[in-house]
Amino acid sequence: GFISIPLKFCPLGPGHYPCKILLTSNYDVRVYYIEGVVNEDQPEATFEFETPALEPLTQNIPLTNETKKEWKCQVKIEGKWFSGPSIFHVRPNETVQYPLTFKPISECEIMGKLTLKNEVDGMEHIFNIKGIGKKPLAFGTIIMNCKVGDIANKSILVPNYSMTIVTFEVSSDLPIIAGNLQITIEPNNSGSYVINACPLKRGILKGIKSIYKIIYQDQELFHNPLLILSIVFVVVSLGFVLFCISDEELRNLRIWYYLEIHTSPGPPQNIIEVECISLETNCIEVPISNPKDEIIHIDVIFTNPALSGFQELTLNPLESVNYIAWYSPATTGYKEERYGLGVALYSILLL
Structure with missing residues (x-):
């Protein structure tokens, strides 16, 4: 038969407690080897991760095996967006980084826990983990080259990291930017979105294209223009294309690109030929009209110091005026110069 031998184990702290029990009689000698394994009642350490959204950050967590047996550890990770190998091996008297x-x-901001359980003796190593996702970095810079008055387009990829179909609704604070009002992307996939630009002013323009409403499984879950406006006012000087997704799990997802529109002058609206005697002044009249029902302000740019005139012009609704420029050449000869009126009009002067 069998009998039970009571054994009392009172560990003073976590760790391994090997023990040998010797049983003797007049007819038999038996030796039993036992080992007590005591786990920590508190996590061994806390690790904090801080990284921009969509940027992976890896920390190596050391684990030391001071025994004479190889460890095979089962790994359990608690906490969204954390990942690592599910099996972990540590050889005797070695320290390995997990x-x-x-x-x-x-x-x-995610709180979680990492548990490494040794299959050999059942001992667990527990670590607290904290992850902080910061504002994401730009996916890249989108540069569009076009001429004043012409339409240019650029295709970009917009990813959907969720596991369901997501529809983005698009808006922009730049009047020269246009495109489809919505884009629908399959789960865990990317969709192509075409940006159209029709600039009325030469130079380098920077602005924002934002997607601020999400339709999720045919139900609108998020519509907060004030949130997007706050982003616009904070970073409008940078210029970017912004795609936002918002549901209960991905409510702060932002995917964005820097956006620059490089605009060169288009063909002139008119060619005016002027003849003038050197050191004298000629008057040049250019008719300008305002077809809109609102006041417009026009900036005037000259390319030669011999040309002069008002640098600003204000037109009332539906008003037509003649803009007067003065030409005062200091030398003789034939020259071709330009002057610009407003955002889209300029003329060539043959002097």
Whole structure:
């Protein structure tokens, strides 16, 4: 038969407690080897991760095996956006780094726990983990080259990191930017979105294209223009294309690109030929009209110091005026100069 031997185990702290029990009689000697394994009642350490959304950050967590047996550890990770190998091996008398990665897809703060359980003796190593997702970095810079008055387009990829179909609704604070009002993207996929630009002013323009409403499974879950406006006012000087997604799990996802529109002058509206005697002044009249029902303000740019006139012009609704420019050449010869009126009009002077 069998009998039970009571054994009392009172560990003073976590760790391994090997023990040998010797049983003797007049007819038999038996030896039993036992080992007590005591786990920590508190996590061994806390690791904090801080990274921009969509940017992975990996920390190596050391684990030391001071025994004579190889450890095979089962890994359990609690906490969204944390990942790492599910099996971990540590040879005797070695220290191995466990690679734990945090890759948030939105701005967030996540608390979690990492548990490494040794299959050999059942001992657990527990670590607290904290992940902080910051504002994401730009996916890249979108540069569009076009001429004043012409329509240019650029195709960009917009990813959907969720596991359901998502429809983005698009808006922009730049009047020269246009495109489809919505874009629908399949789960865990990317969709192509075409940006159209029709600039009325030469130079380098920077602005924002934002997507501020999400339709999720045919139901509108998010519509907060004030939130997007706050983003616009904070970073409008940078210029970017912004795509936002918002549901209960991905409510702060932002995917954005820097946007620059490089605009060169288009063909002139008119060619005016002027003849003038050197050191004398000629008057040049250019008819300008305002077809809109609102007041417009026009800036005037000259390319030669011999040309002069008012640098600003204000036209009332439906008003027509003759803009007067003065030409005072200091030398003789034939020259071709330009002057610009407003955002889209300029003329060539043959002097």
